[in-house]
């Protein structure tokens with residue numbers, strides 16, 4: 001008996017059954033007492049009815065607390081350049097090597113049924129099924145994150161979501177959060193430019209944001225940030241195009257990805273690494289462990305090393321996309337985290353929420369399963385499918401497999417020794433936090449005649465929904481970035497407030 005194969009109807013098996021496989025001829029019928037057309041009592045004996053009703057009432061599982069609306073696809077990572085001098089990652093050890101992967105792309109703040117094309121960040125998660133285990137990449141569209149202090153994550157998440165009282169999105173709360181935490185304005189500048197409303201997932205560049213480490217078995221390592229540049233070209237929507245599109249097709253980005261792959265028009269991204277030598281971390285122009293900061297391409301050029309192509313749609317959305325589970329903690333030899341506090345903290349919540357969302361045995365689900373995994377103490381638990389058969393549940397054991405060649409993961413960790421005082425740390429906002437937003441304001445001017453104006457219009461559309469005190473505070477923060485930007489935002493927002501009041 002192969003318990004991992006689900007039996008689906010085949011030729012000659014086209015009949016309905018109870019959940020135990022017992023054939024039934026009338027699955028829509030009712031077992032009841034009484035023959036009268038309108039009058040009869042349903043019996044508990046109606047096994048089929050009780051089974052199908054209890055199944056439907058148990059259909060829903062918790063949606064992801066963030067990134068709830070998403071699309072998935074299978075594909076392949078192809079190594080295009082030799083970077084074995086930087087990392088021992090097995091899937092990069094030969095030019096031309098192909099590694100299968102599963103990807104899930106998402107919006108961040110909206111619920112599972114929310115519209116795709118809203119102004120929001122985009123999440124891009126990849127599960128690379130490498131020969132040395134699953135490597136998960138959980139990246140963003142923007143090259144920076146709004147936070148560098150992880151304990152702010154729950155407030156940030158709540159401020160973007162629905163008000164606990166009205167159950168409405170609340171512009172005052174959203175802007176107040178960022179005014180209290182202005183290190184996030186660098187991220188806001190991207191969010192409120194047209195980059196915040198990408199045409200669809202296929203036309204978006206992708207960034208690791210956090211600094212990771214490319215490692216070697218001898219303990220050497222390089223810091224690295226990854227950029228995946230879309231081969232389709234970047235394509236964004238204006239605010240008005242977004243509003244119209246959401247009205248016409250709230251699932252546009254989902255449809256765009258699915259239909260492109262279905263038609264054989266496979267989207268792809270070129271993978272680049274930005275490398276920082278360990279000794280350069282302290283002299284770098286930006287703090288490489290600060291997730292609110294972009295790592296400038298002029299200082300850290302993009303080194304190409306691969307291509308991701310998506311080429312197959314999932315057969316079943318719930319089984320494969322909804323139940324997919326990506327974790328920063330899914331590391332493999334040659335790849336490791338850095339001291340970035342956001343990244344360090346991200347090692348914990350993904351597995352934790354997935355144990356709640358999917359149950360303890362979620363790594364056994366086909367989409368999450370690595371090519372090989374073995375630890376005899378990982379046993380039992382709800383809905384266990386594999387459970388290592390008759391192998392002993394302890395180790396080492398004379399009754400189990402004899403492990404002949406233990407492999408090490410993260411060998412480089414052994415070479416990092418720390419002696420330090422325990423401190424309570426909270427980062428401070430300084431003028432430096434406004435230099436990248438200011439640079440971006442100037443960059444927008446070079447990106448096309450309307451780009452600065454679009455950002456101002458996009459901010460005004462949102463900020464005009466906030467209370468006067470929050471608006472005034474927002475103008476103050478924008479003034480730290482650029483007087484022209486602040487002036488334009490103030491004029492347009494207050495004009496919108498006035499015209500809304502007259503409606």
Ligand code: HEM
Pocket residue numbers: 063064065066067070104105106123124125138139140145150153207208209210291324325326342345346349350353354357
């Ligand atoms: C303190 C910081 C962060 C925390 C606590 C956090 C937490 C979470 C949680 C709880 C989920 C839902 C996971 C699930 O239900 O399977 C999630 C999803 C996700 N996060 Fe984060 N996150 C943080 C920062 C980031 C950053 C900086 C990035 C990108 C660079 C990121 C990318 C993603 C992506 C792509 C997903 C969606 C995964 C999927 O498609 O299933 N997160 N995050």
